[in-house]
Amino acid sequence: MTLSNDIPNYDTSLKDYSPLRLEDHGSSITELNYIFMGASEDRRWLVLTFVCLVLALVLPVFGLHGYIKLRWERRMSTNDLVIALAGIFWLVYITCQIAACANGFGAHTAALPREFHYANELPAHNGDVTQALSFWYLTTLLHVLSSATARVAIGLASISRTAFPSRRRLVATNLIVSSTASALFFFLLLFHCSPISAFWSTNRSDVSAKCYTIELRTPWYTFLSISLAADAALSSFAVISLVQRDVGRVRRVAAGVFNAFAAGHVASSAMQIRHVQSLEDYKDLTWSATSFAIYSLIGPSLALVAANLTRIAPVAQQLAMANQLQVQELMPPQQRLRLLRPTFPPLIMLSGRDGEMDEDAALETVVDQGIARLERAAAVAGDGKRVRFA
Known part of the structure; x- marks a missing residue:
């Protein structure tokens, strides 16, 4: 017996199906066939896969930053507060994206009201158009907020690491222009429907x-283009550090990692621009907007990772330098004198205003440490004894 003998002749197109027709067939094989055909046009699993990937990428870095703050620095700067705010926006953004997929975002809008009936089971709903689009509405707003705050965090880190006034003015102008554009677009996106609930109306x-x-096509293009230019300008500072000859190996590796995340963020913004037109298909928005949603997930996630790395890298470098000094103090005087000079430029985080790095104080600290090591080495050489310093 073949399956074709048990299934009556019917139109297998997704658009012509209805709950009544499924019940009339009364066959579990028919319902399974409908499910499999619908799955080929259902992108919920694809969006949720990218959600899991960005969670696996961001949460460990975010947790490491929090551990360093609680374990080593035990203080919060302005930049840390901005990163924390960006993290909160991002977590709520991811939560809304998951809720949208759970209610049908990623499937065809026409397929969401359908129900599946199984023996001895309650009807299974395919989704809810109102819930899916209401969560997607919140997702787009939180995408703008999380991207803007992560960019501000990276910009503040760029300002605090340089003493050049020209670069400070460039970064400040970058942040002012991009943040203003993000704020204007946020309110435009918030009130582009009157009433707001019309966006997730069942009657599409x-x-x-x-x-x-x-009419939102031009604002979307403008917002994404400004964001792309602002992110590219901020990442160019790390590119300059990467190509300089006098940069140490540790800082070069750190700049390379930062550039990798920055390049991914810029590329995802470019792909978002390509898929803006998919947001205009309001009749089947739950399905057509999935490509835009996937690239939207990548952008702010990589930006948040880069923002956290700007705070983790200096502390890691400071700990590595402190460990090197301890190793040198345990060596004999003859070997210690050959290793007094660090193998990479020092980057010391001091408790200056708002937690910024005071470069003059950092240089003075390095000089004092070098003089102290020389004095201890001379004392050990004069006494002919090995002394272990705490």
């Missing part, structure tokens, strides 16, 4: 009359 034909969906 009313959206064109109550929402400026088509």
Whole structure:
């Protein structure tokens, strides 16, 4: 007996299916066939896969930053507070994206009201258009907020690491322009439907009359282009550090890692620009916007990782330098004198205003440490004894 003998002749297209037709067939094989055909047009699993990937990438870095703050520095600077705010926006953003997928975002809008009926089971709902689009509405708003705050955190880190006034002015202008554009676009996106609930209305034909969906194409292009230019300008500072000859190996590796995340963020912003038109298909928005949603996940996630790395790298370098000094103090005087000079430029985090690095104080500290080591080495050489310093 073949399966074709048990299944009646019917149209297998997804659009012509209805719950009544499924019940009339009364066959579990028919329902399974419908499920498998719908799965080929369902992108929920793809969006959730990228959600899991960005969670696996961001959460360890975010946790490491928190551990360093609690274990070593035990203080919060302005930049740390901005990073924490960006992390909160990002976590809520990811939560809303998961909730949107759980309610049907990624599937065709026409397929969401359908129900599946199984023996001795309650009807299984495929999704809810209202819930899916309401969470997607929040997701787009939080995407703007998380991207803007992560960019501000990276910009503040760039300002605190340089003493050049020209670069400070460039970064400040970058942050002011990009943050202003993000704020304006946030409110434009917030009130582009009147009333706001029209965005997730069940009757999708009313959206064109109550929402400026088509008119949002130019603002989306403008916002993403400004964000792309701002992120590229901030990442250029790390590129300069990477190509300089007098940069140590540790800082070169750190700049290379930062550039990798920055390049990924810029590339994801470019791909978002390519998929802006998919947001205009308001009749099937739950399915058409999935490509844009995937690239939207990548951008702020990589930016948040880069922002956390700007705070982790200096502390890791300081700990490595402190460990090197301890190793040198345990060596004989003859070997110690050959290793007095560090193998990489020092980058010391001091408790200056707002936790910024005071380069003059850092240089003075390095000089004092070098003089102290020379004095101890001379004392050990004069006494002819090995002395262990704490």
